Amino acid sequence: MKIRVVENIYDYNKEHAEENRKIFKDNKIMTINILSSPGAGKTSLITETIKKLKNKRIGVIEGDISSTLDAEKLKEYTEEIVQINTGGTCHLNASMVYNALKEMNLENIDILFIENVGNLICPVSFDLGEDYKILLSSVSEGDDKPVKYPKGFAVASLVILNKIDLYDYFVFNREFFLNNVKKLNPSTEIIELSCKSSEGIDSWLDWICKKDISIS
Amino acid sequence: MKIRVVENIYDYNKEHAEENRKIFKDNKIMTINILSSPGAGKTSLITETIKKLKNKRIGVIEGDISSTLDAEKLKEYTEEIVQINTGGTCHLNASMVYNALKEMNLENIDILFIENVGNLICPVSFDLGEDYKILLSSVSEGDDKPVKYPKGFAVASLVILNKIDLYDYFVFNREFFLNNVKKLNPSTEIIELSCKSSEGIDSWLDWICKKDISIS
Numbered sequence: 001m002k003i004r005v006v007e008n009i010y011d012y013n014k015e016h017a018e019e020n021r022k023i024f025k026d027n028k029i030m031t032i033n034i035l036s037s038p039g040a041g042k043t044s045l046i047t048e049t050i051k052k053l054k055n056k057r058i059g060v061i062e063g064d065i066s067s068t069l070d071a072e073k074l075k076e077y078t079e080e081i082v083q084i085n086t087g088g089t090c091h092l093n094a095s096m097v098y099n100a101l102k103e104m105n106l107e108n109i110d111i112l113f114i115e116n117v118g119n120l121i122c123p124v125s126f127d128l129g130e131d132y133k134i135l136l137s138s139v140s141e142g143d144d145k146p147v148k149y150p151k152g153f154a155v156a157s158l159v160i161l162n163k164i165d166l167y168d169y170f171v172f173n174r175e176f177f178l179n180n181v182k183k184l185n186p187s188t189e190i191i192e193l194s195c196k197s198s199e200g201i202d203s204w205l206d207w208i209c210k211k212d213i214s215i216s
Numbered sequence: 217m218k219i220r221v222v223e224n225i226y227d228y229n230k231e232h233a234e235e236n237r238k239i240f241k242d243n244k245i246m247t248i249n250i251l252s253s254p255g256a257g258k259t260s261l262i263t264e265t266i267k268k269l270k271n272k273r274i275g276v277i278e279g280d281i282s283s284t285l286d287a288e289k290l291k292e293y294t295e296e297i298v299q300i301n302t303g304g305t306c307h308l309n310a311s312m313v314y315n316a317l318k319e320m321n322l323e324n325i326d327i328l329f330i331e332n333v334g335n336l337i338c339p340v341s342f343d344l345g346e347d348y349k350i351l352l353s354s355v356s357e358g359d360d361k362p363v364k365y366p367k368g369f370a371v372a373s374l375v376i377l378n379k380i381d382l383y384d385y386f387v388f389n390r391e392f393f394l395n396n397v398k399k400l401n402p403s404t405e406i407i408e409l410s411c412k413s414s415e416g417i418d419s420w421l422d423w424i425c426k427k428d429i430s431i432s
Contacts, residue, residue: 037254038336038365039357065337067363088367090306090337118364119337120254121281121306140356140379141255147283148334149254151304163356169385 009093013126016094020101020129027106029059030212031114033128035152036136037145038118041162043070044195045136045204046113050077053205056212059109061100063092063117070115080104091123092116111212120149132157132211139163143173146180154184158191158207165194225309229342232310236317236345243322245275246428247330249344251368252352253361254334257378259286260411261352261420262329266293269421272428275325277316279308279333286331296320307339308332327428336365348373348427355379359389362396370400374407374423381410 024031034042043062050058059080062071071083082100084092097114114130116123124133135156137145140163146153153159159181167174181190191207193200240247250258259278266274275296278287287299298316300308313330330346332339340349351372353361356379362369369375375397383390397406407423409416 037334037357038361039253039354064364066366067360069360069363088337090335117337118253119306119335121304121333121335122338138255138356140354140382141253144283144285145254147285148280150282166356166385169382 010125013094016098017127017129020094020097023098023101023106024112024129024131027109029106029109029112030132030208031112031128031130032132032134032208033114033116033123033130034134034136035116035120035123035156036118037120037138037141040118040136040138040141041195042115042118042136043073045160045162046115047074047077048195048198048201049113049205049208050074052201053111053208056110056208057108059104059106059112061092061097061112061114063096063115065089065117080109086117090117090119090121091126092128093126094128097128111208120145120152124152124155134158134160136160136162137177139166139170139172142170143177146177146184150184153181153188156185156188158189159185160204161190161192163194163196164192164199165197226341229310232314233343233345236310236313239314239317239322240328240345240347243325245322245325245328246424247328247344247346247348248424249330249332249339249346249349250352251332251336251339251349251372252334253336253354253357256334256352256354256357257411258331258334258352259289261376261378262331263290263293264411264414264417265329265421265424266290268417269327269424272326272424273324275320275322275328277308277313277328277330279312279331281305281333296325302333306333306335306337307342308344309342310344313344327424336361336368340368340371350374350376352376352378353393355382355386355388358386359393362393362400366400369397369404372401372404374405375401376420377406377408379410379412380408380415381413 062083068083082103135152191203278299284299351368
């Protein structure tokens with residue numbers, strides 16, 4: 001019998017990610033993995049999206065260290081929601097997502113949001129089998145996030161800057177932020193919006209619909 | 217020759233942390249390890265402290281994945297500053313701090329702030345040899361952080377809630393936040409302040425001076 005050596009956790013994760021990717025493809029689900037710091041507005045973004053994108057059936061996997069707070073907020077808007085509690089682990093991995101998918105009616109989902117654990121560093125390294133990684137940053141975190149936490153910005157298919165209703169309140173150099181994102185990731189799109197005031201939300205909904213058509 | 221087995225990274229870290237602790241004690245330095253999400257206001261808190269606590273000689277170790285942005289901001293206020301770039305690692309460890317200490321004039325320091333990497337999860341598990349761990353949260357991150365990221369709040373000697381000038385702007389249930397901190401950590405102190413408006417800063421300065429006297 002051959003002894004199988006799992007070289008590292010990323011290889012191991014990759015195998016599960018490929019399984020997830022096949023499940024998403026077979027079920028024609030577009031999957032978006034949302035990365036951000038704690039409190040940047042991931043749950044608010046998903047809530048606003050479900051409320052406004054009425055013609056899509058949206059499922060959500062909520063990743064948190066503990067609690068079901070975010071899932072409680074969202075269950076008013078979708079039945080297809082599963083909470084993963086990592087119990088201390090700083091990121092979601094593909095195997096956690098694989099197990100969550102078993103609890104969902106996949107034929108009832110067009111778009112699946114995976115809200116990762118709030119952490120601008122570790123989740124970036126774990127492929128979950130998603131179609132797109134989105135990096136959500138916010139004005140209240142400061143304009144220096146791309147410089148200080150470059151990797152997530154560098155790999156994201158889309159960078160969203162949330163809480164732009166706070167532009168006047170914070171010393172936030174918008175050009176500095178945008179230029180540094182572009183430097184790290186010249187091909188990424190950037191959308192500025194506010195989940196509170198709804199400004200810019202339409203650009204985000206357009207982005208989703210455009211991507212969803214290209215996948216279907 | 218005996219083969220030494222390092223059982224796990226935490227044991228290895230512990231040894232270095234004890235070395236650091238001895239250095240701090242020998243040099244009569246009070247050391248404070250500041251933990252928070254990205255953008256909660258660690259650098260602002262240190263800046264305000266140095267500006268206002270004129271009778272203490274304050275040193276700073278800045279932890280970031282990349283860049284020297286925070287150190288640049290602080291060098292106007294103190295000469296004893298060292299930047300650690302972790303190059304991707306999501307936390308500071310005791311060995312990084314040990315190496316940073318070699319670059320500092322320890323006899324010129326009464327209080328040393330270690331600004332950890334912005335991450336509410338991983339840095340909590342690494343003892344750096346500090347006297348106190350402080351957990352800095354902020355109103356703009358939301359009132360649910362203690363519930364969703366409990367460990368840092370549970371081990372902190374002090375919890376600071378920053379950006380209270382934004383209380384009116386955000387839907388932030390102050391009692392919910394404070395009660396959950398108390399539930400996780402009944403003996404911790406909690407200080408509410410704003411580095412922007414200076415409200416509450418005096419309570420923080422009092423806390424430092426009280427702790428500094430008890431260590432000296």
